[in-house]
Amino acid sequence: MTSSRPYLIRALYEWISDNDCTPYLLVNSEFDEVVVPTEYIEDGKIVLNISMGAVSGLELGDEVISFSARFSGKSNDIFVPIGSVLALYARENGQGMMFAEEEDGTEPPDDDSPTDTPPTRPSLRVVK
Numbered sequence: 001m002t003s004s005r006p007y008l009i010r011a012l013y014e015w016i017s018d019n020d021c022t023p024y025l026l027v028n029s030e031f032d033e034v035v036v037p038t039e040y041i042e043d044g045k046i047v048l049n050i051s052m053g054a055v056s057g058l059e060l061g062d063e064v065i066s067f068s069a070r071f072s073g074k075s076n077d078i079f080v081p082i083g084s085v086l087a088l089y090a091r092e093n094g095q096g097m098m099f100a101e102e103e104d105g106t107e108p109p110d111d112d113s114p115t116d117t118p119p120t121r122p123s124l125r126v127v128k
Contacts, residue, residue, distance in 0.1 A: 031084030
């Protein structure tokens with residue numbers, strides 16, 4: 001199946017906006033192909049305000065989030081691969097969701113994912 005991350009990001013963005021809150025995006029700026037203003041990066045991460053009033057041309061795609069925003073009065077084109085998104089939350093109350101970090105652009109495996117060895121099943125034994 002495809003990654004659920006872009007679907008969750010779009011749903012959270014809509015939910016946060018519908019509740020008159022400001023959606024903030026926490027991004028791993030060290031992820032490949034991230035384009036953000038480097039002077040605002042702290043500890044390899046950047047927080048971006050992606051509210052409709054703060055950005056223009058916002059696209060929440062399946063592979064990338066892109067938009068234009070002003071930083072200190074200067075317009076910047078922002079490019080954020082979906083795998084670099086660490087969280088989407090409301091500025092006002094912190095409600096939202098954190099995401100696991102990705103290394104190679106793929107979703108981390110679930111703990112319940114099948115393995116190569118079949119699970120052991122309980123069995124009964126005759127006791128004398």
